[in-house]
Amino acid sequence: MQWKIYLRRIFYGGIGFFLIYFIIFRRRSLRIFLTESNISELINQTSLNNTKLHRIPRIIHQTWKTHDVPIHWNETVQSVRQYNANQFEYRLWTDNDMHRFVRQEYPNLYENTFLKYSLEIQRVDAFRYFILYHFGGIYIDMDNGCRKSFDSLINVLEILDSQSNHLAAFPCTSPIGISNGFMITTKGHPLFKILISRLPLFNHNYLIDYLTVMFSAGPSYLSINEFYFDQSFYQSKVRIIDENVYSSIYTWHTPGNSWHGRDAEIILRIYHTWRNSYPTILYRFLLIIGKQISIGNDFVILK
Ligand SMILES: *[C@@H]1O[C@H](CO)[C@@H](O)[C@H](O)[C@H]1NC(C)=O
Ligand SMILES: *[C@@H]1O[C@H](CO)[C@@H](O)[C@H](O)[C@H]1NC(C)=O
Numbered sequence: 337m338q339w340k341i342y343l344r345r346i347f348y349g350g351i352g353f354f355l356i357y358f359i360i361f362r363r364r365s366l367r368i369f370l371t372e373s374n375i376s377e378l379i380n381q382t383s384l385n386n387t388k389l390h391r392i393p394r395i396i397h398q399t400w401k402t403h404d405v406p407i408h409w410n411e412t413v414q415s416v417r418q419y420n421a422n423q424f425e426y427r428l429w430t431d432n433d434m435h436r437f438v439r440q441e442y443p444n445l446y447e448n449t450f451l452k453y454s455l456e457i458q459r460v461d462a463f464r465y466f467i468l469y470h471f472g473g474i475y476i477d478m479d480n481g482c483r484k485s486f487d488s489l490i491n492v493l494e495i496l497d498s499q500s501n502h503l504a505a506f507p508c509t510s511p512i513g514i515s516n517g518f519m520i521t522t523k524g525h526p527l528f529k530i531l532i533s534r535l536p537l538f539n540h541n542y543l544i545d546y547l548t549v550m551f552s553a554g555p556s557y558l559s560i561n562e563f564y565f566d567q568s569f570y571q572s573k574v575r576i577i578d579e580n581v582y583s584s585i586y587t588w589h590t591p592g593n594s595w596h597g598r599d600a601e602i603i604l605r606i607y608h609t610w611r612n613s614y615p616t617i618l619y620r621f622l623l624i625i626g627k628q629i630s631i632g633n634d635f636v637i638l639k
């Protein structure tokens with residue numbers, strides 16, 4: 337009657353898997369998109385000039401170390417400023433502004449998390465959530481250029497979800513995540529409140545710099561928290577901007593300076609870190625191997 341036991345195992349295994357799937361790996365809300373057809377359909381309605389619908393502040397935020405934008409980003413930054421000069425206020429946040437702002441507004445987070453980050457890029461990533469929560473508007477990375485004013489994009493978002501108090505939108509990145517290189521939101525959006533409050537929870541060393549950056553405050557951190565964000569519970573919307581809408585209609589990348597450029601930079605840094613901390617890495621590696629072996633032994637004993 338061996339096969340009965342197997343069947344039972346498969347049955348309970350299936351139920352367990354199902355439960356795990358529904359409790360852990362289930363999105364809390366459906367992904368809703370902002371598509372090209374939405375844009376072309378609704379773009380003319382922006383002339384209705386319904387200021388009552390306006391909920392997203394017309395502010396563009398960018399961050400850089402100082403007020404001197406590097407020459408290789410002059411073109412992209414200029415395009416963002418010029419196309420949006422009439423409708424938007426522009427704010428460039430320097431490193432000094434960043435530290436002053438977080439220290440003043442979130443003294444605890446500043447001391448216990450923000451200053452503890454080992455990489456500057458983690459602070460820069462985290463800071464985006466702070467300013468967008470406080471002011472709302474658009475954040476855009478400096479290596480992104482602009483093809484036309486973001487005004488129509490924001491108008492279409494406001495028309496699509498005319499009933500919601502809070503809206504946010506992020507471009508999708510293949511295959512499942514969203515990007516933190518471009519973000520639109522109303523002021524005080526609950527998702528951004530969550531993004532700020534969970535920074536300490538996710539602040540770990542994930543063994544290699546690349547993962548540490550991605551998961552402590554970067555794109556993976558954003559994607560995970562969006563995945564578990566319950567839109568109906570918080571009565572607020574999150575839209576995923578179709579890749580076409582984002583990169584063909586509204587923006588462009590400077591070649592070689594895209595997210596992949598940052599990837600390459602991080603990988604180089606990992607290489608240097610690893611080379612310098614070779615004994616630590618070796619120790620961690622042995623620890624992992626050791627754990628595997630001991631688990632293996634337990635298994636043998638149980639059998
Ligand atoms: C937006 O686009 C999607 C897919 O193209 C479509 O299903 C939806 O009805 C559109 N929404 C509006 C309000 O036009
Ligand atoms: C939107 O307006 C433009 C010019 O005002 C016009 O050429 C275009 O056909 C309009 N599109 C729709 C879908 O009505």
Ligand SMILES: *[C@@H]1O[C@H](CO)[C@@H](O)[C@H](O)[C@H]1NC(C)=O
Nearest residue numbers: 381382383384385386387388
């Ligand atoms: C939009 O509304 C404002 C105030 O109601 C008005 O001054 C302005 O002329 C309107 N613009 C257009 C394009 O209708």
Ligand SMILES: *[C@@H]1O[C@H](CO)[C@@H](O)[C@H](O)[C@H]1NC(C)=O
Nearest residue numbers: 405406407409410411414415
């Ligand atoms: C940056 O671009 C603007 C406008 O396109 C131009 O006036 C300015 O001289 C440029 N600056 C540099 C440093 O190239």
